[in-house]
Amino acid sequence: MTTLLIFIVLVLVFIAIWQMTKIFELSQLKSEQAQIANDTDNKNNGYMLFAFMVFTYLITIFSFWKYTKILLPEASSAHGADYDNLMFWSFLIIFIVQFITQFLLHYFGYKYRGKEGNKALYYADNDRLEFIWTIIPVIVLAGLILWGLYAWTNIMDVNDEDDPLIVELYAQQFNWTARYGGTDNVLGGANVRMIDIDKANVLGLDEADSYSSDDVIVKELHLPVGRKVNFFFRSQDVLHSAYMPHFRAQMNCVPGMITEFSFTPITTTADIRKNPDVIDKVNRTNKIRAEKAAAGLENQEPWEYDYILLCNKICGKSHYNMQMKIIVETQEEYDAWIKTQQTFGQTMASME
Ligand SMILES: [Cu+2]
Numbered sequence: 645m646t647t648l649l650i651f652i653v654l655v656l657v658f659i660a661i662w663q664m665t666k667i668f669e670l671s672q673l674k675s676e677q678a679q680i681a682n683d684t685d686n687k688n689n690g691y692m693l694f695a696f697m698v699f700t701y702l703i704t705i706f707s708f709w710k711y712t713k714i715l716l717p718e719a720s721s722a723h724g725a726d727y728d729n730l731m732f733w734s735f736l737i738i739f740i741v742q743f744i745t746q747f748l749l750h751y752f753g754y755k756y757r758g759k760e761g762n763k764a765l766y767y768a769d770n771d772r773l774e775f776i777w778t779i780i781p782v783i784v785l786a787g788l789i790l791w792g793l794y795a796w797t798n799i800m801d802v803n804d805e806d807d808p809l810i811v812e813l814y815a816q817q818f819n820w821t822a823r824y825g826g827t828d829n830v831l832g833g834a835n836v837r838m839i840d841i842d843k844a845n846v847l848g849l850d851e852a853d854s855y856s857s858d859d860v861i862v863k864e865l866h867l868p869v870g871r872k873v874n875f876f877f878r879s880q881d882v883l884h885s886a887y888m889p890h891f892r893a894q895m896n897c898v899p900g901m902i903t904e905f906s907f908t909p910i911t912t913t914a915d916i917r918k919n920p921d922v923i924d925k926v927n928r929t930n931k932i933r934a935e936k937a938a939a940g941l942e943n944q945e946p947w948e949y950d951y952i953l954l955c956n957k958i959c960g961k962s963h964y965n966m967q968m969k970i971i972v973e974t975q976e977e978y979d980a981w982i983k984t985q986q987t988f989g990q991t992m993a994s995m996e
Contacts, residue, residue, distance in 0.1 A: 683760050690757030697750035717921045720951065720972065721891035722908040723799045728892065730795050734788060802906040808872040813953070814847050815877070815884035815897040818962035820953055823847060824860040826987060832856025836880055843995050849988055857989030860982060865953060865970045868978035869912045877903045887956035888970065894956055909972045917949050
């Protein structure tokens with residue numbers, strides 16, 4: 645792959661040098677006529693322009709056919725469908741407009757290619773035409789923007805209604821830690837200055853704060869299905885971004901401040917694994933892994949589909965691997981799991 649890239653770069657450098665010498669040659673005022681485009685040149689350029697349009701459309705169709713199956717499955721959060729709808733209509737409109745405008749651009753370039761003796765027609769303006777191509781984009785864009793603002797306001801509305809579960813996501817180079825508010829569902833105060841590695845107080849919780857002792861710190865995020873979750877984000881070192889693609893959620897983690905985001909998971913991990921798109925994706929991946937196993941390569945264990953929290957800001961050399969598993973389960977399963985976890989108070993006591 646690297647060899648191929650180096651080869652491509654070298655070829656491009658040579659083309660650049662060749663073109664530059666050509667420009668230099670052209671700039672030398674010689675009375676030679678050879679460099680002036682004749683009808684054959686214009687015709688060839690016209691055909692190439694047309695061919696390029698056909699190529700663009702073919703590669704678009706090919707990409708749709710080949711790559712749509714690698715996209716995310718349907719959203720697993722309550723607000724996800726609104727987000728996907730907005731995205732779909734925005735892309736559809738962009739796609740239709742680009743289809744028409746690119747056709748006009750390339751087709752007219754081809755149709756009105758230069759011909760000996762042809763003169764351009766002087767055409768001052770056309771008020772009606774200008775009115776149409778101004779007013780239609782104005783209406784469409786205003787509609788999209790208003791809809792977008794409405795969706796944004798709804799999605800970004802973090803409030804305490806409906807008894808949300810309180811979870812903190814803590815980012816550091818290069819891993820995530822999650823903290824639950826515990827039985828009181830209130831997070832104890834915390835600050836990076838209170839981090840005490842010797843005492844395993846890795847998140848810098850305030851031991852004097854009475855809300856801290858029942859907090860539960862974990863390395864795997866469990867969420868009960870159907871309950872709203874209010875997330876609070878902190879970062880220890882640099883800018884990170886908590887990205888939960890299956891829930892259409894992302895929020896920056898900024899050192900020195902607490903950011904917030906809220907969503908309601910609506911599909912359990914067990915249920916998303918039954919989604920036909922997901923089953924198809926898992927089968928395709930495991931086919932590749934089986935081939936790897938046969939060839940004795942790495943990453944050959946069968947893969948099981950999971951929700952995941954990723955970092956979406958390039959935060960350092962292991963950024964690509966900064967992730968945490970998310971499990972959405974029934975309330976009973978969640979209750980059973982959280983009961984088995986140690987509280988911060990218990991961890992501190994065991995360290996003494
Ligand atoms: Cu990161």
